[in-house]
Amino acid sequence: MLTGNYAINMDAKGRMAIPTRAREELVELCGGRLVVTAHTQDPCVLIYPEPRWQEVLPGIQALPSMNSAARRVQRLLIGHACPMEMDGNGRILVPPTLRSRANLDKKLMLAGVGDKLELWDEDTWTTLMQGTSDDEIPEQLETLDF
Structure with missing residues:
Protein backbone atom coordinates (compact mmCIF):
# COMPACT_ATOMS: atom_id res chain seq x y z
CA MET A 1 0.00 0.00 0.00
CA LEU A 2 1.41 3.35 -1.06
CA THR A 3 0.76 5.99 1.59
CA GLY A 4 2.11 9.31 2.82
CA ASN A 5 3.04 12.49 1.02
CA TYR A 6 6.42 13.92 0.18
CA ALA A 7 7.66 17.35 -0.87
CA ILE A 8 10.14 16.73 -3.69
CA ASN A 9 11.89 18.62 -6.48
CA MET A 10 12.03 18.06 -10.21
CA ASP A 11 15.08 19.10 -12.19
CA ALA A 12 15.03 21.14 -15.40
CA LYS A 13 15.01 17.94 -17.50
CA GLY A 14 11.87 16.66 -15.78
CA ARG A 15 13.57 14.08 -13.57
CA MET A 16 12.40 13.48 -10.03
CA ALA A 17 13.61 11.11 -7.36
CA ILE A 18 11.08 8.89 -5.65
CA PRO A 19 11.61 9.26 -1.87
CA THR A 20 13.31 6.31 -0.17
CA ARG A 21 10.29 4.90 1.65
CA ALA A 22 8.07 4.98 -1.44
CA ARG A 23 10.95 3.72 -3.60
CA GLU A 24 11.39 0.69 -1.36
CA GLU A 25 7.68 -0.07 -1.57
CA LEU A 26 7.75 0.24 -5.37
CA VAL A 27 10.79 -2.01 -5.69
CA GLU A 28 8.98 -4.62 -3.60
CA LEU A 29 5.69 -4.24 -5.50
CA CYS A 30 6.97 -4.09 -9.06
CA GLY A 31 10.75 -4.10 -9.25
CA GLY A 32 10.66 -0.36 -9.95
CA ARG A 33 8.60 -0.78 -13.17
CA LEU A 34 5.97 1.97 -13.36
CA VAL A 35 3.37 3.43 -15.68
CA VAL A 36 2.96 7.20 -15.57
CA THR A 37 -0.20 8.74 -16.99
CA ALA A 38 -2.65 11.65 -16.80
CA HIS A 39 -5.43 11.94 -14.26
CA THR A 40 -8.83 12.18 -15.92
CA GLN A 41 -10.13 15.06 -13.77
CA ASP A 42 -7.45 16.54 -11.52
CA PRO A 43 -4.32 18.46 -12.58
CA CYS A 44 -1.92 15.76 -11.45
CA VAL A 45 0.03 12.78 -12.79
CA LEU A 46 -0.77 9.21 -11.78
CA ILE A 47 2.08 6.79 -11.13
CA TYR A 48 1.03 3.14 -11.12
CA PRO A 49 3.14 0.12 -10.20
CA GLU A 50 3.16 -1.81 -13.48
CA PRO A 51 1.23 -4.85 -12.15
CA ARG A 52 -1.58 -2.60 -10.89
CA TRP A 53 -1.71 -0.79 -14.25
CA GLN A 54 -2.08 -4.17 -15.97
CA GLU A 55 -5.11 -4.85 -13.74
CA VAL A 56 -6.68 -1.45 -14.46
CA LEU A 57 -6.01 -1.38 -18.22
CA PRO A 58 -8.61 -3.98 -19.35
CA GLY A 59 -11.38 -2.00 -17.63
CA ILE A 60 -10.31 1.16 -19.43
CA GLN A 61 -10.13 -0.65 -22.76
CA ALA A 62 -13.59 -2.18 -22.21
CA LEU A 63 -15.29 1.22 -21.94
CA PRO A 64 -17.92 1.77 -24.67
CA SER A 65 -16.29 3.35 -27.72
CA MET A 66 -19.54 5.03 -28.79
CA ASN A 67 -19.61 7.12 -25.60
CA SER A 68 -17.67 10.40 -25.87
CA ALA A 69 -16.87 10.58 -22.13
CA ALA A 70 -15.52 7.02 -22.22
CA ARG A 71 -13.36 7.83 -25.26
CA ARG A 72 -11.99 10.89 -23.44
CA GLY A 88 19.60 3.23 -9.87
CA ASN A 89 18.98 6.43 -7.89
CA GLY A 90 15.21 5.95 -7.82
CA ARG A 91 14.57 8.63 -10.42
CA ILE A 92 12.01 8.77 -13.20
CA LEU A 93 11.59 11.19 -16.08
CA VAL A 94 8.15 12.79 -16.21
CA PRO A 95 7.27 13.27 -19.91
CA PRO A 96 6.86 16.89 -21.06
CA THR A 97 3.21 16.41 -22.08
CA LEU A 98 2.32 15.23 -18.57
CA ARG A 99 4.37 17.99 -16.93
CA SER A 100 2.50 20.55 -18.99
CA ARG A 101 -0.95 19.01 -18.41
CA ALA A 102 -0.47 18.98 -14.62
CA ASN A 103 1.39 22.33 -14.51
CA LEU A 104 4.38 20.66 -12.86
CA ASP A 105 7.41 22.82 -12.19
CA LYS A 106 10.28 22.47 -9.73
CA LYS A 107 8.42 22.02 -6.43
CA LEU A 108 6.16 18.96 -6.28
CA MET A 109 4.12 16.86 -3.89
CA LEU A 110 4.05 13.10 -4.26
CA ALA A 111 1.08 11.49 -2.50
CA GLY A 112 0.44 7.81 -1.94
CA VAL A 113 -3.23 6.99 -2.42
CA GLY A 114 -3.24 3.23 -1.83
CA ASP A 115 -2.61 1.45 -5.12
CA LYS A 116 -0.86 4.33 -6.89
CA LEU A 117 0.90 7.65 -6.40
CA GLU A 118 -0.28 11.10 -7.42
CA LEU A 119 2.22 13.77 -8.45
CA TRP A 120 1.07 17.37 -7.93
CA ASP A 121 2.43 20.87 -8.30
CA GLU A 122 3.18 21.88 -4.69
CA ASP A 123 1.06 25.07 -4.76
CA THR A 124 -1.91 23.27 -6.33
CA TRP A 125 -1.65 20.50 -3.70
CA THR A 126 -1.50 23.02 -0.84
CA THR A 127 -4.54 24.89 -2.14
CA LEU A 128 -6.45 21.63 -2.59
CA MET A 129 -5.64 20.43 0.93
CA GLN A 130 -6.62 23.76 2.52
CA GLY A 131 -9.81 24.24 0.57
CA THR A 132 -13.26 22.87 1.15
CA SER A 133 -15.26 20.86 -1.30
CA ASP A 134 -18.76 21.64 -2.46
CA ASP A 135 -19.04 18.08 -3.79
CA GLU A 136 -21.80 15.96 -2.43
CA ILE A 137 -20.52 13.49 0.17
CA PRO A 138 -20.98 9.92 -1.10
CA GLU A 139 -23.06 7.62 1.08
CA GLN A 140 -20.07 5.28 1.55
CA LEU A 141 -18.07 8.12 3.12
CA GLU A 142 -20.86 8.99 5.52
CA THR A 143 -20.75 5.48 7.00
CA LEU A 144 -17.00 5.45 7.73
CA ASP A 145 -15.87 5.72 11.31
CA PHE A 146 -12.46 7.40 11.67
Whole structure:
Protein backbone atom coordinates (compact mmCIF):
# COMPACT_ATOMS: atom_id res chain seq x y z
CA MET A 1 0.00 0.00 0.00
CA LEU A 2 1.41 3.35 -1.06
CA THR A 3 0.76 5.99 1.59
CA GLY A 4 2.11 9.31 2.82
CA ASN A 5 3.04 12.49 1.02
CA TYR A 6 6.42 13.92 0.18
CA ALA A 7 7.66 17.35 -0.87
CA ILE A 8 10.14 16.73 -3.69
CA ASN A 9 11.89 18.62 -6.48
CA MET A 10 12.03 18.06 -10.21
CA ASP A 11 15.08 19.10 -12.19
CA ALA A 12 15.03 21.14 -15.40
CA LYS A 13 15.01 17.94 -17.50
CA GLY A 14 11.87 16.66 -15.78
CA ARG A 15 13.57 14.08 -13.57
CA MET A 16 12.40 13.48 -10.03
CA ALA A 17 13.61 11.11 -7.36
CA ILE A 18 11.08 8.89 -5.65
CA PRO A 19 11.61 9.26 -1.87
CA THR A 20 13.31 6.31 -0.17
CA ARG A 21 10.29 4.90 1.65
CA ALA A 22 8.07 4.98 -1.44
CA ARG A 23 10.95 3.72 -3.60
CA GLU A 24 11.39 0.69 -1.36
CA GLU A 25 7.68 -0.07 -1.57
CA LEU A 26 7.75 0.24 -5.37
CA VAL A 27 10.79 -2.01 -5.69
CA GLU A 28 8.98 -4.62 -3.60
CA LEU A 29 5.69 -4.24 -5.50
CA CYS A 30 6.97 -4.09 -9.06
CA GLY A 31 10.75 -4.10 -9.25
CA GLY A 32 10.66 -0.36 -9.95
CA ARG A 33 8.60 -0.78 -13.17
CA LEU A 34 5.97 1.97 -13.36
CA VAL A 35 3.37 3.43 -15.68
CA VAL A 36 2.96 7.20 -15.57
CA THR A 37 -0.20 8.74 -16.99
CA ALA A 38 -2.65 11.65 -16.80
CA HIS A 39 -5.43 11.94 -14.26
CA THR A 40 -8.83 12.18 -15.92
CA GLN A 41 -10.13 15.06 -13.77
CA ASP A 42 -7.45 16.54 -11.52
CA PRO A 43 -4.32 18.46 -12.58
CA CYS A 44 -1.92 15.76 -11.45
CA VAL A 45 0.03 12.78 -12.79
CA LEU A 46 -0.77 9.21 -11.78
CA ILE A 47 2.08 6.79 -11.13
CA TYR A 48 1.03 3.14 -11.12
CA PRO A 49 3.14 0.12 -10.20
CA GLU A 50 3.16 -1.81 -13.48
CA PRO A 51 1.23 -4.85 -12.15
CA ARG A 52 -1.58 -2.60 -10.89
CA TRP A 53 -1.71 -0.79 -14.25
CA GLN A 54 -2.08 -4.17 -15.97
CA GLU A 55 -5.11 -4.85 -13.74
CA VAL A 56 -6.68 -1.45 -14.46
CA LEU A 57 -6.01 -1.38 -18.22
CA PRO A 58 -8.61 -3.98 -19.35
CA GLY A 59 -11.38 -2.00 -17.63
CA ILE A 60 -10.31 1.16 -19.43
CA GLN A 61 -10.13 -0.65 -22.76
CA ALA A 62 -13.59 -2.18 -22.21
CA LEU A 63 -15.29 1.22 -21.94
CA PRO A 64 -17.92 1.77 -24.67
CA SER A 65 -16.29 3.35 -27.72
CA MET A 66 -19.54 5.03 -28.79
CA ASN A 67 -19.61 7.12 -25.60
CA SER A 68 -17.67 10.40 -25.87
CA ALA A 69 -16.87 10.58 -22.13
CA ALA A 70 -15.52 7.02 -22.22
CA ARG A 71 -13.36 7.83 -25.26
CA ARG A 72 -11.99 10.89 -23.44
CA VAL A 73 -11.03 8.73 -20.44
CA GLN A 74 -9.34 6.21 -22.75
CA ARG A 75 -7.43 8.94 -24.56
CA LEU A 76 -6.26 10.50 -21.32
CA LEU A 77 -5.28 7.34 -19.47
CA ILE A 78 -4.04 5.11 -22.29
CA GLY A 79 -2.93 7.88 -24.64
CA HIS A 80 -0.69 9.46 -21.98
CA ALA A 81 0.53 6.18 -20.44
CA CYS A 82 4.33 5.89 -20.40
CA PRO A 83 5.95 2.71 -19.10
CA MET A 84 9.21 3.42 -17.30
CA GLU A 85 11.63 2.04 -14.79
CA MET A 86 13.26 3.84 -11.89
CA ASP A 87 16.98 4.30 -12.43
CA GLY A 88 19.60 3.23 -9.87
CA ASN A 89 18.98 6.43 -7.89
CA GLY A 90 15.21 5.95 -7.82
CA ARG A 91 14.57 8.63 -10.42
CA ILE A 92 12.01 8.77 -13.20
CA LEU A 93 11.59 11.19 -16.08
CA VAL A 94 8.15 12.79 -16.21
CA PRO A 95 7.27 13.27 -19.91
CA PRO A 96 6.86 16.89 -21.06
CA THR A 97 3.21 16.41 -22.08
CA LEU A 98 2.32 15.23 -18.57
CA ARG A 99 4.37 17.99 -16.93
CA SER A 100 2.50 20.55 -18.99
CA ARG A 101 -0.95 19.01 -18.41
CA ALA A 102 -0.47 18.98 -14.62
CA ASN A 103 1.39 22.33 -14.51
CA LEU A 104 4.38 20.66 -12.86
CA ASP A 105 7.41 22.82 -12.19
CA LYS A 106 10.28 22.47 -9.73
CA LYS A 107 8.42 22.02 -6.43
CA LEU A 108 6.16 18.96 -6.28
CA MET A 109 4.12 16.86 -3.89
CA LEU A 110 4.05 13.10 -4.26
CA ALA A 111 1.08 11.49 -2.50
CA GLY A 112 0.44 7.81 -1.94
CA VAL A 113 -3.23 6.99 -2.42
CA GLY A 114 -3.24 3.23 -1.83
CA ASP A 115 -2.61 1.45 -5.12
CA LYS A 116 -0.86 4.33 -6.89
CA LEU A 117 0.90 7.65 -6.40
CA GLU A 118 -0.28 11.10 -7.42
CA LEU A 119 2.22 13.77 -8.45
CA TRP A 120 1.07 17.37 -7.93
CA ASP A 121 2.43 20.87 -8.30
CA GLU A 122 3.18 21.88 -4.69
CA ASP A 123 1.06 25.07 -4.76
CA THR A 124 -1.91 23.27 -6.33
CA TRP A 125 -1.65 20.50 -3.70
CA THR A 126 -1.50 23.02 -0.84
CA THR A 127 -4.54 24.89 -2.14
CA LEU A 128 -6.45 21.63 -2.59
CA MET A 129 -5.64 20.43 0.93
CA GLN A 130 -6.62 23.76 2.52
CA GLY A 131 -9.81 24.24 0.57
CA THR A 132 -13.26 22.87 1.15
CA SER A 133 -15.26 20.86 -1.30
CA ASP A 134 -18.76 21.64 -2.46
CA ASP A 135 -19.04 18.08 -3.79
CA GLU A 136 -21.80 15.96 -2.43
CA ILE A 137 -20.52 13.49 0.17
CA PRO A 138 -20.98 9.92 -1.10
CA GLU A 139 -23.06 7.62 1.08
CA GLN A 140 -20.07 5.28 1.55
CA LEU A 141 -18.07 8.12 3.12
CA GLU A 142 -20.86 8.99 5.52
CA THR A 143 -20.75 5.48 7.00
CA LEU A 144 -17.00 5.45 7.73
CA ASP A 145 -15.87 5.72 11.31
CA PHE A 146 -12.46 7.40 11.67
